[in-house]
Amino acid sequence: MTSTTPTLNPVLRDFWTTQSRNKILYGGRASSKSWDAAGFAIYLANNYKLRFLCARQIQNKIAESVYALLKIQIERFGLQSRFRVLKDKIVNRVTGTEFIFYGLKNSVDEIKSLESIDVLWLEEAHALTEEQWEILEPTIRKEGSECWFIFNPNLYTDFVYQNFIVNPPPRTLVRKINFDENPFLSKTMLEVIDAAKERDEEAFEHVYLGVPRSDDDATVIKRSWIEASIDAHIKLGFEPEGMKRIGFDVADDGEDKCAMVYAHGSVAFWCDEWSAKEDELSKSCSRVYGEALNRDAHITYDSIGVGAFAGSKFGEINAERKTRIQYAKFNAGDSVHNPEKLYVEKITNKDYFSNIKAQSWWSLADRFRNTFNAIKRGEPFKPEKMISISSEMPYLEKLKTELSTPKRDFDNNGRVKVESKKDLAKREIKSPNLADAFVMAYAPINRSLLVGKNSGW
Structure with a gap:
């Protein structure tokens, strides 16, 4: 040679x-x-x-x-x-x-x-x-x-x-x-490829054209549903209405990041993430509080682990201000919201979902699916049953990936739950902080448990 x-x-x-x-x-x-x-x-x-x-x-x-x-x-x-x-x-x-x-x-x-x-x-x-x-x-x-x-x-x-x-x-x-x-x-291989295209064009595109699959059927939220939701409020012509919320996911170790997502009704507009050590939680809470104040929103925060401190910090800031922000804790392992309400025919929330985390993810998945069906198939849904993500959302690609990564799981009683952070780690996937904050911005809450006073609603 x-x-x-x-x-x-x-x-x-x-x-x-x-x-x-x-x-x-x-x-x-x-x-x-x-x-x-x-x-x-x-x-x-x-x-x-x-x-x-x-x-x-x-x-x-x-x-x-x-x-x-x-x-x-x-x-x-x-x-x-x-x-x-x-x-x-x-x-x-x-x-x-x-x-x-x-x-x-x-x-x-x-x-x-x-x-x-x-x-x-x-x-x-x-x-x-x-x-x-x-x-x-x-x-x-x-x-x-x-x-x-x-x-x-x-x-x-x-x-x-x-x-x-x-x-x-x-x-x-x-x-x-x-x-x-x-x-x-070879001619034989070309014939095999032609036959594959005739049989199933979507499978052909994946196998022979290198098109990655958007959806993993094992995940709670399919990526194709999320893709369809981008600017859905513009495509379908509805305005953001209802509560303004910020979901706040608190970092729980040195490599983890804090994240927050702002949503107004059915439209998610903005997010942010940042590195913060445990001793910097006070700064992070002030950062989130400032955004909530500017956007006239209330806060739903992760109260597990170091996040348990966040509520008292928000209370301290409220005590120093005449304008007060409402906030509510979110504990992923808590019981479901409206436990006796039917989720599907003959099955109540408490019998379908393992905990509030699972209920929140499934509720969000339902809204994404509805939006997909409205966009792709013209099916009618009320805006409060759908969801839209602004195309101006920071970290948009990362958010889409995190939302479409966690898989379905089941507890010992057969109720659905979401893949845990430990199980994600076994797949060598880092904690989906933006996705968790997004879920908290849409998690079902009991308004009577909100702390503080907000003149916005």
């Missing part, structure tokens, strides 16, 4: 030869992504001394890695004499380039100790979690090193899709490729 690049897919030549910290190659099946990555990796390995870390989420044996692809490309280019294909690694005899293989799920801590990695090749990168990336990124620290992300998108909310395609960091090269740019595709 000469020092020129090998004969691979010509449309990707510029992608591979352009130096960039992160290279994101994604799209549908049958697009030659991994094949081309293996070919270019062998080209580099045969011309330069490099160290490749080839990783994927789960790798119980070497056959589950890109090991086989690399071996095929070595044979394809006639380079068997220049490479040693060992049981657990591949080495170029001449340049000294080394390919090593790891599964992230079981070995991510071991990877931290690796040195002198030139290329991190993440295959099936859609499964990478934020926590894993926080470990991997500083590990790939050699000058001029690159990180290759190769994947077929799964969910729009996946960490990799959100952080490398929707909002890519600096020095990131993103390229989408599908089967229609693969010149090596």
